[in-house]
Amino acid sequence: MNQRKRLGELLVESGKISQEQLEQALLIHKRTGDRLGQVLVDLGFITETGLLRVLEHSLGIPLIDLSTVRPEKEAVRLVPMSLAERHGIIPIRKKGNRLMVAMVDPTNFFAIDDLRMVTRCEIEPALAIEADIQKAIDQLYGVSDLVEKSVSQIQKDEYAYSSEIETSEDAPVINIVNSLISQAVKTGASDIHLEPQEKGLRVRFRVDGVLREMTSFPKHTQGAIISRVKIISGMDIAEKRAPQDGRIQVQEAGRAVDVRVSSLPTIYGEKVVMRILDQKASILDVDALGFSADNLRKFRKMYKHTYGMILITGPTGSGKTTTLYSVLTELNSPTQNIITIEDPVEYRLNGINQVQVSNKAGMTFASGLRSILRQDPNIIMVGEIRDRETAEIAIRAALTGHLVLSTLHTNDAAGAVTRLIDMGIEPFLVASSVLGVVAQRLVRKICPECRQPYVPFPDSPECLMMPENPETCALLYHGAGCIHCGNTGYRGRLAVHEVMVMSPALRELVVQRASNAVLTTQSIAEGMQTIQQDGMSKVLDGRTSLKEMLRVTYDESKEG
Numbered sequence: 001m002n003q004r005k006r007l008g009e010l011l012v013e014s015g016k017i018s019q020e021q022l023e024q025a026l027l028i029h030k031r032t033g034d035r036l037g038q039v040l041v042d043l044g045f046i047t048e049t050g051l052l053r054v055l056e057h058s059l060g061i062p063l064i065d066l067s068t069v070r071p072e073k074e075a076v077r078l079v080p081m082s083l084a085e086r087h088g089i090i091p092i093r094k095k096g097n098r099l100m101v102a103m104v105d106p107t108n109f110f111a112i113d114d115l116r117m118v119t120r121c122e123i124e125p126a127l128a129i130e131a132d133i134q135k136a137i138d139q140l141y142g143v144s145d146l147v148e149k150s151v152s153q154i155q156k157d158e159y160a161y162s163s164e165i166e167t168s169e170d171a172p173v174i175n176i177v178n179s180l181i182s183q184a185v186k187t188g189a190s191d192i193h194l195e196p197q198e199k200g201l202r203v204r205f206r207v208d209g210v211l212r213e214m215t216s217f218p219k220h221t222q223g224a225i226i227s228r229v230k231i232i233s234g235m236d237i238a239e240k241r242a243p244q245d246g247r248i249q250v251q252e253a254g255r256a257v258d259v260r261v262s263s264l265p266t267i268y269g270e271k272v273v274m275r276i277l278d279q280k281a282s283i284l285d286v287d288a289l290g291f292s293a294d295n296l297r298k299f300r301k302m303y304k305h306t307y308g309m310i311l312i313t314g315p316t317g318s319g320k321t322t323t324l325y326s327v328l329t330e331l332n333s334p335t336q337n338i339i340t341i342e343d344p345v346e347y348r349l350n351g352i353n354q355v356q357v358s359n360k361a362g363m364t365f366a367s368g369l370r371s372i373l374r375q376d377p378n379i380i381m382v383g384e385i386r387d388r389e390t391a392e393i394a395i396r397a398a399l400t401g402h403l404v405l406s407t408l409h410t411n412d413a414a415g416a417v418t419r420l421i422d423m424g425i426e427p428f429l430v431a432s433s434v435l436g437v438v439a440q441r442l443v444r445k446i447c448p449e450c451r452q453p454y455v456p457f458p459d460s461p462e463c464l465m466m467p468e469n470p471e472t473c474a475l476l477y478h479g480a481g482c483i484h485c486g487n488t489g490y491r492g493r494l495a496v497h498e499v500m501v502m503s504p505a506l507r508e509l510v511v512q513r514a515s516n517a518v519l520t521t522q523s524i525a526e527g528m529q530t531i532q533q534d535g536m537s538k539v540l541d542g543r544t545s546l547k548e549m550l551r552v553t554y555d556e557s558k559e560g
Contacts, residue, residue, distance in 0.1 A: 007036055007107045010058045011046065021045045035088065037105050038130065052127050055106060061125055064092065064102050066132040067449040067482045071140060075099060078119045081141040087111035090128070090136040097121050102128035102136075136483045138186050173224040176217075177232070178250075181259060183214075184276055185252045187486075190317075191276065194229070196222055196269035208444045208493050209317060212486070226263075226270050233261035241265055248274075255279075260344070279347050284329045289322070290494035292534060294527075298499045299438060303327050303405070306378075308435035309398035311385075313408045313416040319442045319495050320407040321346060324381055327405060328352055337376055341368040342383035357383070365390040373397055382406040388423045395425060398433040412531070413437040413500035414519035417510055431507040439498040439531060441552045443544045444490035450482035451542065462546050477542040494543060496535040496553065500528055 008022045017025075017040065025039045032039075041048050056063045075091035078099065084090060088104040089111060099121035103111065106125035115123050180203065184192050189205035189212075196202075201217040217225060230237045233246030248259040260275040291299060302310050312320040325347060328338055332351050340349075343357035343365070353375075355368055365382060366389040372380055373393070384407050385391050398404040408416045416437045420430045453475050456462035462476060479489025500506070500523045509519055524530065529537075535549040 007055075007105055010107070011040070011051070011054055014054050014058060016050060016054055017045045035105055035108075048129060052129070055127055059106060061106050061127055063127045066090070066102060066128050066136050067484055070483070070487070071102075071136060073140075076140050078121070079115065080118070081137065083114060083118060084137050084141065087114065088130060088133055089115070090133050090140070092126060094121065098124050100124045100126055102126045102133060104128070104130045104133060132483065138183070139483055139486055173221070173228045176221075176225060177228045181248075181250055181257075181274070181276075182252055184274075185257055185278055188492075189276060192274040194226065194272040194274075196226075196266055196271060198268055201225060201269075207486070207488075208490055209442055210444070210488075212488075222269055226272055229261060229272050229274070230263065230270075233259070235261070235263060240270055252278075277346050284322075284326050284349075286323075286326045286330055289319075289326060290538075291497055291499075292529070292537065295497050295499045295529065295534065298436070298501050299497075302436045302501065303331065303403070305403060305435055307398060307401045307403055309395065309404045309406065309433045310435050311406055311408055311416045311437045312440065313410045313413065313437060314440045315409060315411075317442070318440055319493075320440065321383070323438065323440065323495070324405050324407065325349060328379070328381060331379055331403075336378045338379040338381070339372045339375060339377045340381040340383070341365060341372060342381075366393055369393045369397070373402075377402060379403045379405070384408070385420075385423075388425070391420055391423050391425050395420075395429050395433045399429070410439070412516065412520065413439040413498045413528070414516045414523065415439075417519060418516055421510075421513065427511050427513055431502070431510040434502050434510075436499065436501045439500075440495045441531060441535075442493045442495055443535065443538070443548050443552045444488075445492045445494050445543055446477055446545055447479040447482060447485035447489055447491040449484040449491075450480040450489065451477050452480050453477050453542075474540055476539065476546060478545045478547075489545075490548065494538070496531050496538060496549070498528065498531045498534065501526070 008026065011017045012019055012022055021040070021043070025036060025043060025045065028034070028039045028043075029036045037051050040046050041051065052063055055061060069092065071090055072093045075094045078094065079089070079091045079101075087108060090102045092100040092102055094100075099115070099119055101115060101123055103125050105111075106127060112123045112125065180192055184205055187205055187207055189207045191206040193204040193206070193211065194201060195204065197216075200219050201222040203214045203216060204211045205214050206212070227237050230244070230246065233248045235244045235246040243265065244263045246261040248261060250257050250259060258277040260277060262273050262275075264271045286296070286300070312323050314320055328340070328349060332338060332349070337353070339353040339355065341355045341357060345354045345356045348354065355363070355372065357363055357365060357368060365384070365386060369380070369382060369390060370393060380394075380397055380402055382390065382394055382404065385394060394404050394406060408419055410416045410419050414437075416439070417430060417434060421427055454477070455475055479485060481487035481489045485491040503526055505526070506519060506522055509522060520530075531553050535544070535553050538544050539546045539549050
């Protein structure tokens with residue numbers, strides 16, 4: 001076995017590619033600088049798995065599955081992120097003076113020599129899929145490598161933002177802020193929290209609805225980092241005692257990403273939250289929202305009406321706006337005049353007229369809605385019904401030939417109806433205008449890469465929560481944690497729903513001012529699944545865990 005053979009030679013000798021194919025790939029490799037193996041895969045001459053199998057067999061180098069192998073932190077610290085990215089490698093473990101490193105191409109002897117010089121270890125190469133290596137780099141290095149490099153460059157006395165930082169593109173504070181945003185987009189985070197503490201600046205990302213601590217910066221860097229964010233988002237850096245709002249547009253992976261920025265003075269300095277509005281990451285397809293077949297059929301029947309009101313309800317961050325946008329995307333056509341009024345407009349939808357609330361300019365939901373009604377709309381989306389005036393205009397629009405979509409903050413579907421009545425809307429108007437209500441929550445999906453089945457013990461909390469006989473507890477699933485999900489066991493989210501269709505019997509109960517409990521009982525009798533029941537069906541399907549479903553839905557089930 002000659003381990004100094006080049007990749008091309010090994011592939012030709014094994015008969016996987018021809019000499020002509022190798023020469024063609026080498027020309028592209030020399031012109032673009034892309035790795036030869038990747039060029040061969042891109043040209044379709046060999047699959048990535050086929051490439052790795054040849055190397056494994058020819059060189060006797062093990063193939064590692066990074067979804068199940070966790071690299072040791074001590075090993076990762078030995079290799080700088082820049083080197084890992086340049087050569088497509090991830091350190092796995094260090095034993096004595098030997099460092100095992102997963103590589104895309106173990107015949108890249110320049111990479112091995114670089115690693116040997118930097119780590120002063122003997123390098124033991126292993127094979128891994130390139131996409132898995134890149135995920136591992138993003139997960140294991142993240143912003144921590146940048147923190148170590150950049151923090152030392154920010155001078156101890158640099159509490160205030162200076163003009164010199166603004167003019168130097170290589171300034172460490174610019175690198176830090178850019179890297180935070182880039183890492184958040186790659187991770188799929190919805191928010192970045194910069195939180196001043198007594199002895200430092202904590203950074204947390206909200207991923208799949210749950211905050212995750214990412215890193216922390218020394219206290220002396222806090223002023224420069226916060227000021228940099230305020231500068232690029234158009235805030236006043238001199239104002240530190242009042243809350244401010246701003247906006248940034250950044251380019252990430254060739255696409256524009258909007259970032260909404262909010263600052264809030266705290267006792268240790270200004271806390272900043274950056275909300276990432278990544279249109280590519282949003283779901284705009286009703287079929288992909290997680291509705292069960294029966295709930296989807298009921299929901300679609302609702303919004304196929306030409307007039308009436310449909311309400312989506314749930315707490316903040318439960319995906320209500322995404323559901324509305326998905327419906328509008330499906331209903332959008334050259335024959336429909338669709339107008340929205342939102343606070344703020346989160347995503348731009350082609351072919352739809354979107355209006356932003358502006359209290360300074362006197363454009364409230366109510367005044368904007370009045371103006372919209374003079375614009376000959378077919379479909380109106382009101383971001384949120386917050387007061388009686390908005391509710392009255394929206395209901396009047398629904399009764400006069402318009403399809404109105406809106407949101408409310410209530411715990412269940414029946415609560416949306418009683419909330420309108422509590423606002424002062426006459427029950428007969430609510431009964432006449434509302435077509436139906438969808439209550440929803442978002443639950444994290446079990447990571448498909450590390451999903452594992454298990455059977456709970458008969459006396460475990462899981463079995464006690466099962467709808468069936470606890471003695472015959474069902475097969476359940478959980479995520480073990482892997483590189484693909486940041487070792488959380490979850491990746492992505494799906495919605496659980498409660499779809500209440502306004503039937504003649506329900507309309508009669510609404511007119512009689514029936515309570516939430518009575519309306520819910522009648523809806524269940526007519527075939528409605530509660531959020532808890534819908535969630536449990538998704539637990540049994542293996543799409544989410546019982547623990548996650550209870551975290552999101554159990555507390556609310558106790559409330560009115």
